Amino acid sequence: MDRLNGNKTYNLVTDPVCGMKVSSDSPFSFVHNQREYRFCSDKCRSLFQQEPELFLSMQNERQMLFEQERTRSLKKMADQITHEIRNPLTSIGGFARRILKNLPDDAPDREYMKRVIEDVERLEQMVNRIVRFESEQLTLEKTDLSALIQEIVDMFDVLLRGNRITLKLSLEELPEIFLDRAKMKSALSNIIKNAIEAMEGAERILTISTHLVSDEVLISISDTGKGIPTDKIKYIFDPFFTSKIYGPGLGLSFVKEVVQAHNGVIEVKSTPGRGTTFKVKIPAGKEARG
Ligand SMILES: Nc1ncnc2c1ncn2[C@@H]1O[C@H](COP(=O)(O)OP(=O)(O)O)[C@@H](O)[C@H]1O
Ligand SMILES: [Mg+2]
Numbered sequence: 001m002d003r004l005n006g007n008k009t010y011n012l013v014t015d016p017v018c019g020m021k022v023s024s025d026s027p028f029s030f031v032h033n034q035r036e037y038r039f040c041s042d043k044c045r046s047l048f049q050q051e052p053e054l055f056l057s058m059q060n061e062r063q064m065l066f067e068q069e070r071t072r073s074l075k076k077m078a079d080q081i082t083h084e085i086r087n088p089l090t091s092i093g094g095f096a097r098r099i100l101k102n103l104p105d106d107a108p109d110r111e112y113m114k115r116v117i118e119d120v121e122r123l124e125q126m127v128n129r130i131v132r133f134e135s136e137q138l139t140l141e142k143t144d145l146s147a148l149i150q151e152i153v154d155m156f157d158v159l160l161r162g163n164r165i166t167l168k169l170s171l172e173e174l175p176e177i178f179l180d181r182a183k184m185k186s187a188l189s190n191i192i193k194n195a196i197e198a199m200e201g202a203e204r205i206l207t208i209s210t211h212l213v214s215d216e217v218l219i220s221i222s223d224t225g226k227g228i229p230t231d232k233i234k235y236i237f238d239p240f241f242t243s244k245i246y247g248p249g250l251g252l253s254f255v256k257e258v259v260q261a262h263n264g265v266i267e268v269k270s271t272p273g274r275g276t277t278f279k280v281k282i283p284a285g286k287e288a289r290g
Contacts, residue, residue, distance in 0.1 A: 071253065074239045082127045089127065093120040126248050138180040138261055145217055145282070146171035146210045148181060152189055153208065156196070163196055163204065170209040174217055177284045179262060187258040190251035191221050191278045197244070198225025198276065212284065219280040227272035236268065 048055040100113040149171060160167055195206055207222040228236060235241040237256045242249030259266045262282050270276040 071239060071257070078130050078239065082130050085123075086127055089120055089124055093117060093124065096120065122246065126246075129248060129250060138183065140178040141181050142176045143179040143181055143184070144174060144176050145179065145184075145219065146174050148179075148185060149188065149208060149210060149219065152185055152192065155189070156192055159196060160206065163199065165196060165199060165204040165206050168205060168207040170207075172210050172212060174210060174212055175284055177217060177282065179282070180258070183258045184262070187255040188219065188221070188280070190255050191280075194251060195221060195223035195225060195276070195278075198227075199223055200226060213281075215283060215285055216281045217284045219282075220277060221280075222275060222277040224275040227274055227276055228268070228270040229272055233268065233270060237266075 044055070096113055096116045100110060100117065103110050103113065150169075153167065153169065192206070192208070199206070201224070203224045205222075205224045207220070209220045211218045211220075232241075232243070237252045238249075239253040240247070240249040241252075256266055259280055259282070264280060264282040267279045267281075268276065269279075
């Protein structure tokens with residue numbers, strides 16, 4: 001429901017053909033220039049009838065442009081905020097450490113100062129993560145993705161054991177493909193870290209597999225965790241979306257950016273209370289193979 005006109009409340013929906021926001025009660029009531037809207041709508045409709053595939057790909061492209069623009073604006077905002085809070089944080093942390101050093105060992109305020117220092121450090125880490133979120137160019141190298149996943153899994157060994165998680169690995173032999181190893185490693189680690197964080201119940205199984213499906217390498221990462229509520233799933237790739245106390249909700253937006261930079265796609269399926277599966281598909285076309 002959106003309030004657009006005076007005090008009356010209208011249901012706004014997206015026109016399936018034109019993609020413009022219109023009132024579901026009266027499709028033309030909010031378009032400034034109704035003739036223009038009708039013209040545009042008719043054009044779209046006839047394009048849809050004549051060339052449905054072209055029309056749908058145009059629609060996808062528009063959605064992608066919209067998402068890219070939104071991510072760009074959010075990054076710009078994050079950049080400005082981090083820029084503003086970095087210097088004050090450094091001085092708060094610096095002065096707090098100095099005060100703590102000069103406090104007598106039995107001063108009751110020592111505990112409070114320690115809390116201030118810990119919290120400032122956590123905020124500094126968060127700011128650093130946001131700064132690192134800025135994307136750079138890819139550095140592509142011929143990579144055996146199954147071997148890369150084995151490296152990642154080895155890195156998580158201690159955490160998996162500590163959380164009593166059973167790992168089921170099924171890594172196929174794959175053709176080498178060109179990847180930015182560091183970025184892909186970090187992206188897949190983010191998905192695995194989320195999976196580990198989601199598993200709190202008695203059954204804790206992390207299943208990771210790789211397959212070559214026609215010209216694509218498919219990586220599947222499943223957990224038996226708490227799942228994602230149906231009404232939240234559409235937001236999980238948005239920067240700063242998090243359900244955790246100390247998010248910061250940048251993991252999956254980074255993952256999506258890295259996957260898309262490799263011309264890949266990422267999909268998610270989740271059943272609340274049962275678990276979540278992320279599927280990453282990366283083209284392994286002839287030119288990308290070793
Ligand atoms: N495997 C998963 N199981 C359940 N929820 C998940 C999973 N992966 C992601 N999510 C949800 O998506 C949100 C965004 O994830 P992410 O971008 O990595 O940010 P963060 O981990 O900092 O919250 C998480 O807070 C969580 O709600
Ligand atoms: Mg995360």
